[in-house]
Amino acid sequence: MANVSVAAEWQLLINRYYRKPELYPMRWKHIDLSRNKVACAPFGGPIAIIRDDSKIVQLYAESALRKLRIFNSAGILLSETVWKHPGGRLIGMSWTEDQTLICIVQDGTIYRYNVHGEVLEPNFSMGKECFEQNVVDCVFWGNGVVCLTEAGKLFCVPDFKEINPCKLAEVGIVAEELPHCMAVIEPQYTVSGNVEVLLGVGSGIVIVDEDEVRFIDEEKIGGVVLKIAVSHNGRFLACFMHDGRLVVMNTEFRDFFQYQCESALPPEQMAWCGLDSVLLYWDDVLLMVGPSEDSVSYIYDEPVIFIPECDGVRILSNTSMEFVQRVPDSTVSIFKIGSTSPASLLFDALDHFDRRSAKADENLRLIRASLPEAVEACIDAAGHEFDVSRQRTLLRAASYGQAFCRLILNSNSIFVCLYSPGDIIWKEMVLGAWLAKLLPKAIVVEISIWKIGFDSNFQRDHIQEMCKTLRVLNAVRNPEIGIPLSIEQYKLLSAPVLIGRLINAHQHLLALRISEYIGMNQEVVIMHWACTKITASLAIPDAALLEIILDKLKLCKGISYAAVAAHADRSGRRKLAAMLVDHEPRSSKQVPLLLSIAEEDTALMKATESGDSDLVYLALFDIWQKGPALEFFGTIQARPLARDLFIAYARCYKHEFLKDFFLSTGQLQEVAFLLWKESWELGKNPIGSKGSPLHGPRIKHIEKAHNLFSETKEHTFESKAAEEHAKLLRIQHELEVSTKQPIFVDSSISDTIRTCIALGNHRAAMKVKTEFKVSEKRWYWLKVFALVNIRDWEALEKFSKEKRPPMGFRPFVEACIDVDEKAEALKYIPKLVDPRERAEAYARIGMAKEAADAASQAKDGELLGRLKLSFAQNTAASSIFDTLRDRLSFPGVS
Missing domain, CATH: 2.40.10 (Thrombin, subunit H)
Known part of the structure; x- marks a missing residue:
């Protein structure tokens, strides 16, 4: 009889059955859909209603002010607000995928509301043409809309997440x-x-x-x-x-x-019901049309609204919410009148079992081979049911059949069906004494030896998953929640999106319980609750509200206290935000928020404690920009890590600011080093060296560095070096001006002297020598090499005769040999006092006999050996060294 009563509610359309169960009796009062514009969100979403200003309607006891009212699918009022928007007649409204209500008025203005009736700013416009031509119709889909103007132009918003209207083709x-x-x-x-x-x-x-x-x-x-x-x-x-x-x-x-x-x-409305039929609605008739010219009619004495879903159509009327859908195949196989399918026999077997009829075992025997498929059909049918008692019965039938699927017995075992008071016991036992012990405790109904070749772990898991899914669906289908999702809609929507919709509707407790039940992260729910609590609890003191919030935030490890604190700050509760962020364990989230709520000292302290240089820099730059320089310097001076990082950054990019810091902390030598470095940087830029060096930026920098170095005893060398550097730059600049050749500045003292001599400016070279106290030895080396480089042999010879050189004639010899002038070198080699130097000099210009004679005068066997090796390729020269060896009998020469 149960099967008959279920199938009696169905309508046959060709070879497909359809049903139209009532989901809710509507709980609203005095709502006439014919007098209002209505927008219903898919997936069991909210219903928005506002009086239709295109119709002349009689106002009873209601206010003349138009109100936008939002209900859940059971007709329970969620929110209402007075419609205050100008712009002409409301053309259309619809819900987006994230349940934002979009309202488009005649001049093309787009107004947005959340589910609580709050206006979301800013408003948008479809554009100037829509404003001038007026919108006459619009069609919504998902997250977009197409508008038609009086001039026949089409405009589109492809995505309401980024409202960017575009014009379609003419x-x-x-x-x-x-x-x-x-x-x-x-x-x-x-x-x-x-x-x-x-x-x-x-x-x-x-x-x-x-x-x-x-x-x-x-x-x-x-x-x-x-x-x-x-x-x-x-x-x-x-x-x-x-x-x-x-x-x-x-x-x-x-x-x-x-x-x-x-x-x-x-028809007033037309919509697809799944992919198998089409619904049409006229004034009082709802017509369902399927293939092969078959149809089903429903009579209504009140207006209805179609709400298309992925697996059917919800029908909203003044008094009820119904759902037209094709009856699932699994449900048909079980409840169809006269059905003998395995699933139907399994369902019937449970009924017999409940009535303690032996026919239960007879049904199970008939479907033994198809038992797994019967179990799956019962599970699937339970998922498609809205009636809780029918869900329970179907799942019991699946569980009942699944118990038999689990039997994997061997030949020495029997499977015994026993009745004990109020329950059924299935026991697998070994033949013999164990059965005798059990018999007195229960009535043996039947003993069967079965061999079943499959396991049912899959069915067991499937039943558990379906139970979880149905518990979630039944919870949200409660009229107080009012989300009548079918199982197909739930799968398409997904659990995370459902949780998001619950928390947006401020159903946090249910969202939390569902998240916990299905094993989802509860952080999103708890954080949304905390933010909502802060917004709605303006009268609660900060300390008391902190305790309430912390009590819930502790439920979820790793939750972002900083995000909640940021919301508190945006809500104008900065003290609460500061208290909340103190509980945030992650410095990367803590520091930015502390900076945003003007807790700079605490932010810098937390950043330095973390040891993260990026966070320290973040805090430094924020404090740097907000306050005066001296206050900033005082803040970082007390924190070594922050100070060192600031100095490292400022050395590269902010010299002036760094100099102010060093001056404020009394580190004069550091300022001097910076000035000196800046002078070198200016030297790389030709513009920086233009003008008189006495007033040029480089000279000024170096002079300042000299003055600062001179104030400390520890930097005497640096002070002297800076002084001489400035003096050298002046001289070099004068030389460039006089010679009109930019080859002196930034060269060394030695290079400056050589360049002066090479240019024939001996007076300037002598001046540099005198100014910088160049020693005589160094002076001789520099002048000799300079004269040799310009091939001024006459001046070189004259210079050699001025007075006896302080280091002898060796510089003259080496300079001439370096430029491969052997003839000039021969002028000075005989003047070398040390025979070893003469020997080596002769050897370098290839004069073996003279080198040998000089070596013999030195009586240096090692030198003679080295010189012989240098002439190893010259047989005649080698014989000379052998002759000297024999003559002088040097045992060290071989």
Whole structure:
């Protein structure tokens, strides 16, 4: 009888069954849908209602002010607000995927509301043309909308997350011939990836996107289209024709079937019910049309609103919320009248078992081979049920069958079905004495030896998962929550999105329990609750509110206290924010928030304690920009890590600021080093060295460095070096001015002297020598090499005769040999006092005999040996060294 009562509620459409269970009796009062504009969110979302200003209606005891009211799907009021927006008549409204209510008025202005009736700023406009031409119609989908103006122009917002209106291609229609109907194919179902608009214009259909307009003539579609509905997958069109025919075709406009309706008037509403049928609604008739010209009618004495879903259509009326859907195959197999399917027999077996009838075992024997499939069908059917008692019965049947699926016995075992008071016991036991012990305690109904070749771990897990899913669905279907999701909608929506919708509706306790039950992270729920609590508890003192919030935040490890503190700061509760952020264990989140709430000292302290240089720099830059320099210097001076990082950064990018810091802390030598470094940096830039060196920036920097170094005894060397550097720069600049050659500045003292001599400016060279107290030895070396480089042999010889050189004639010899002037070198080699030096000098210019004679005078065997090796390729020269060895009998020469 149970099967009969269930199937009696169904309607047969060709070979498919449909049902229309009532989800809720509507709890609102005095709501007439015919007097209002209504927007219903899919997936069991909220319902927005506002009085239709395009209709003349009688106001009873209600206020003349228009109110936007938001209900849940059971008709329980969630929020209401007075409609205060100018801009003309409300053209349309719809809910986006994140349950934001979009309202479009006549001048193209877009207003947005959340589920609590709060206006979301800012408002947007569809553009200047919409404002001038007025919007007359709009079609929503998902997160977008297409608007039609009085001038026949189409404008589109592809995504309300980033409202950026765009104009579609010109249709070429005039105001007197506006479309009969309008529908859209969503972007995810089009080849171009852009929305396509279908317009019933004249005797055909116009397809419009951003780039082109296509016209489908009357011959292809078979008549004038007055109403269009696009299927959920974007592949099929339901078109109501001028002659009362309903034509279903694909997007290539190939007909699948036609149905002749009794009325030629276009229906008020038309929607797809899944992919198998189309619903049409006239004043008091709801018509369901399926393939093969079959139909089912429902009579209504009140207005209804279609709410298309992925697996059916919800029907909203003044008094109830119903759901039209195709009956799932698993449910049909169980409850169809006269069904003998395994699932139906399993369900029937449970009924017999409850009545303690032996027929239960007979049913199980009949479906032994198909038991797993029967269990799966019961589980699936339970998931599609809205009635809790029927869910429970179906799951009991699945569990009952699954117990048999678990039997994997060997030949020495028997499976015994026993009745004990109020329960059933299934025991696997070994034949023999164990059975004798059990028999007195229970009545043995039947003993069977079964061998079943499969395991049912999958079924067991499936039952558990279905129980979890149904507990979640039943919880949110509660009228107080009012989200009548089917299992297909729940799978498509996903659990995280459902949790998000619950917390946005401030159903935090239920969201928390569901998250915990299905093993999801509870952090999002708790954080949203905390932020909402802060916003709604302005009268609670900060300390008391802190305790309340901390008590809940501790439930979730790793939760971001900083995010909650940031919300407290945005809500104007800075003290509470400071107290909350103190509990944040992660410095990377703690420091930025402390800076945003003007807790700079604490932020810098936390950053330095963390040891993270990036965080320290973040705090430093924030404090640096906000306060005066001296205060900043005092703050970082007390924290070595912050001070060192600031100095490292400022050395590269902020010299002036760093000099101020060093001056404020009395580190004069550091300022001097910076000035000196800056002088070198200026030297790299030609502009920095222009003008008189006495007043130029480089000289000034070096002089300042000298003055600062001189104030400390520890930097006497640096002070002297800076002084001489400035003096050298002056002289070099004077030389460049006098010679008109930019070759002196930034060269060394030695290079300056050599350059002066090379240019013939001996007086200037002598001046440099005198100014910087160049020693005589160094002076001789510099002058000799300079004269040799310019090949001034006469001046070189004259210089050699001025007075005896302080280091002898060695510089003259080496300089001449270096430039391969052997003849000039021979002038000075004989003047070398040390015979060893003469020997080596002769050897370098290839004079073996003279080198040997000089070596013999030195009586240095090692030298003689080295010189012989240098002439190893010259046999005659080697013989000379051998002759000297024999003559002088040097034992060390070989």
